[in-house]
Amino acid sequence: MNGQVLRERLANDFERVRAQTEALVAPLSAEDQCVQSMPDASPSKWHRAHTTWFFETFVLRPAGVEGLSPEPYAILFNSYYNAVGEQYDRPSRGLLTRPSHDEVTAYRQRVDESVLELLRAEVDDRLAGRIEVGLHHEQQHQELLLTDIKHLLSCNPLDPVYSRDASLKGDDASVPAMRWSGHEGGIARIGCGLPSFHFDNEGPVHEVLLQPFEIAQRLVTNGEYLEFIEDGGYERPELWLSVGYDTVKSRAWGAPQYWRKEHDGWSQLTLHGRRRVRDAEPVVHVSFYEADAYARWSGARLPTEQEWEVATSEPEPAPLGGRAAAVHPSSPSPYGAAWQWTRSSYSAYPGYRPAEGALGEYNGKFMCNQYVLRGSSCATPTGHARRSYRNFFPPEARWQFSGIRLARDQG
Numbered sequence: 001m002n003g004q005v006l007r008e009r010l011a012n013d014f015e016r017v018r019a020q021t022e023a024l025v026a027p028l029s030a031e032d033q034c035v036q037s038m039p040d041a042s043p044s045k046w047h048r049a050h051t052t053w054f055f056e057t058f059v060l061r062p063a064g065v066e067g068l069s070p071e072p073y074a075i076l077f078n079s080y081y082n083a084v085g086e087q088y089d090r091p092s093r094g095l096l097t098r099p100s101h102d103e104v105t106a107y108r109q110r111v112d113e114s115v116l117e118l119l120r121a122e123v124d125d126r127l128a129g130r131i132e133v134g135l136h137h138e139q140q141h142q143e144l145l146l147t148d149i150k151h152l153l154s155c156n157p158l159d160p161v162y163s164r165d166a167s168l169k170g171d172d173a174s175v176p177a178m179r180w181s182g183h184e185g186g187i188a189r190i191g192c193g194l195p196s197f198h199f200d201n202e203g204p205v206h207e208v209l210l211q212p213f214e215i216a217q218r219l220v221t222n223g224e225y226l227e228f229i230e231d232g233g234y235e236r237p238e239l240w241l242s243v244g245y246d247t248v249k250s251r252a253w254g255a256p257q258y259w260r261k262e263h264d265g266w267s268q269l270t271l272h273g274r275r276r277v278r279d280a281e282p283v284v285h286v287s288f289y290e291a292d293a294y295a296r297w298s299g300a301r302l303p304t305e306q307e308w309e310v311a312t313s314e315p316e317p318a319p320l321g322g323r324a325a326a327v328h329p330s331s332p333s334p335y336g337a338a339w340q341w342t343r344s345s346y347s348a349y350p351g352y353r354p355a356e357g358a359l360g361e362y363n364g365k366f367m368c369n370q371y372v373l374r375g376s377s378c379a380t381p382t383g384h385a386r387r388s389y390r391n392f393f394p395p396e397a398r399w400q401f402s403g404i405r406l407a408r409d410q411g
Contacts, residue, residue, distance in 0.1 A: 003122065010131050011119045017135045017142075018112055020381065021048060024145050027163050030101040036094025037155050041148040041399065046077065046093045049104045051138040052111045053077035057084060058359065059130050060114050068110050073099075080365075083358035132197050133359065139381040146271065146379040151399045154258055154269050162271040175221055175280045182410055183311055185212040190309045191349055192388035201363040202388040204351045208306045212410035215303055215311045219338060220294065220404040223279030225286075226266070228294050229255055239296045244289030247396050257285035257398045284338045284403045288371045288395035291341040291404045303407035305344040305390065308374040312387050338403030339373040339391055346370035346392040370394055377401035 025033060025044050033044040042050075056068055057078075076096060078087045088096070099107070115131070123131075153160045186209070192198040193205040234254050237245045247253070255261070258269040259277060266277040286294075295301045303311070347367050354364035370392040376385035379401050393400060 006128060007119045007123055010123070010128060011116055013135055014112075014115060014119070014131065017138050017381075018108070021051065021138060021142055021145070022108075024142055028149070032149075032152070033101055034094065034097055035152055036091075037148070037152040038399075039091035040397070041151050042090075042093050042144070043096070044145055044149060045101055045104050046096065047141045047145050047148070048108060049073070049099070050077045050079055051134075051141050052104075052108045054137055055115055055131075055134050056111050057081075059127065059134055060111065060118065062130070063118055063127060065114050065118070068114060069107055073107070081358045081361050083361060130359070133362075136197060136199070136384065137362075139384045142381050143377070143379045143384075147400050150258075150269070150271055153271075159269060159274040161273040164272060175223065176218065178406075179217045180214040180408070181217055181311060182214045183210070183212065183307070185210040185410075188306070188310045190306055190388070192386065198386060198388060199363055199390075200355050200360075201348075201352070201367075201390050202386070204349060206350045210306060210310060213303070213307050214408050214410050215307060216300075216406040218405075219282035219340065220298075220406065221279060222277050222281050222283050224298075225256065225283040225294060225404075226277070226279070228297050231297070233293060233297055236297075239293040241289060241292060244287075244293065244395070247287075247289055253290070256283055256290070282337045282403050284377075284401045285398050286341075286402060286404065287398040288341045288393075290398070291402075292343070294404055295406055298406060300406040300408045302341055302343040303405060305342040305372045305374055307407055308340065308342055308405070309387055312374075337378040338375070338401045339377050340375045340403055340405040342372045342374055344372045346372050346390070366392065373400075373402060375405075 025048065028044055033048075036043050036046075053069070053073060056065075057074070060068065074084070075086055076088045078084055079090075080087060118127075119131075149162055153162060187207050188210055189205055189207055191205040192202040233239060234248055240248065255266065256268075260267050260269075260274075262276075267274050268277050292302055348364065352364070354360035355362065371394075373391040373393065374389070376389070377400070393402070
């Protein structure tokens with residue numbers, strides 16, 4: 001790509017992505033942005049500062065740009081990059097009342113101006129690649145912003161509304177019958193080998209051997225999951241992995257996160273407020289344990305990530321619409337409105353090598369005690385999903401927009 005064209009594209013993408021982050025936090029007060037609702041979540045202010053620290057640390061400093069932040073920022077907003085230096089205690093991020101909201105905003109502006117100034121000069125391939133990583137990194141944090149905001153608001157008995165959307169329909173749509181797509185198995189190639197951007201954990205391309213299988217053409221709905229609840233699903237240990245059932249009991253789970261039993265049925269908290277559970281919408285905010293137990297109860301199983309990738313023919317999902325879509329839109333896309341748990345442990349592909357230097361800590365060091373989710377969610381930024389994208393979380397996690405797609409052996 002012509003150098004000038006590349007710089008202009010990166011500058012446009014940079015301004016768009018950075019502006020989207022600010023749009024996502026616009027409905028929040030300064031108080032909203034400072035609070036941390038649990039150790040796995042981070043304050044919105046911290047997300048804004050961390051993504052800025054990422055550009056300062058991995059783009060601007062290697063280019064010789066210094067002095068954009070006070071020295072303690074290098075500790076406060078370093079997430080987990082041990083090669084860069086020490087980090088502030090993650091569960092204590094909500095104690096960081098300083099720097100203030102306005103100071104973080106000014107920090108973002110300084111770094112934005114410096115990156116755009118850098119892009120007005122010559123940019124080599126290495127620096128352009130780091131900017132690209134930074135943009136996709138920030139898009140990951142945009143999704144985390146929405147999930148963390150939702151968890152924070154769920155802790156408030158007032159059931160606060162993040163964003164009102166008058167366009168949401170009040171009635172359930174009809175649900176198509178569960179249909180299955182058959183695949184004959186055999187040797188398949190998976191992984192991303194394209195020259196376009198992808199994270200290092202998506203490659204290299206390699207061959208896998210699949211047995212014949214079928215995969216559901218849509219996600220499991222709230223109504224279907226409610227049948228599992230009403231059939232005593234949370235009380236039947238034969239449906240659960242042992243550690244999953246222990247988790248259910250110790251945490252008193254009896255429904256997806258954000259569901260609440262009312263006198264006239266179930267309600268759920270959404271980013272647009274609390275409302276009744278709609279049977280036709282995909283069930284979300286379930287853990288791997290819950291997804292696996294539901295699959296057993298239904299006589300099916302969860303797909304492997306290899307099966308999911310082979311069965312997904314669409315190269316890109318439909319645009320998801322950003323903030324207004326961050327509830328539970330129905331979608332015929334195989335990507336769906338929720339990330340889909342697979343039965344695959346998160347591990348390295350054959351021949352995988354992490355990137356050199358500190359950025360090599362981005363994915364590889366988390367390949368332990370996690371399960372892979374595929375697809376995207378209604379909170380995923382437009383253009384951020386790929387067939388080869390490997391999301392990953394520990395099996396008890398359910399504050400993300402995570403749902404269920406079923407699979408089963410064929411024959």
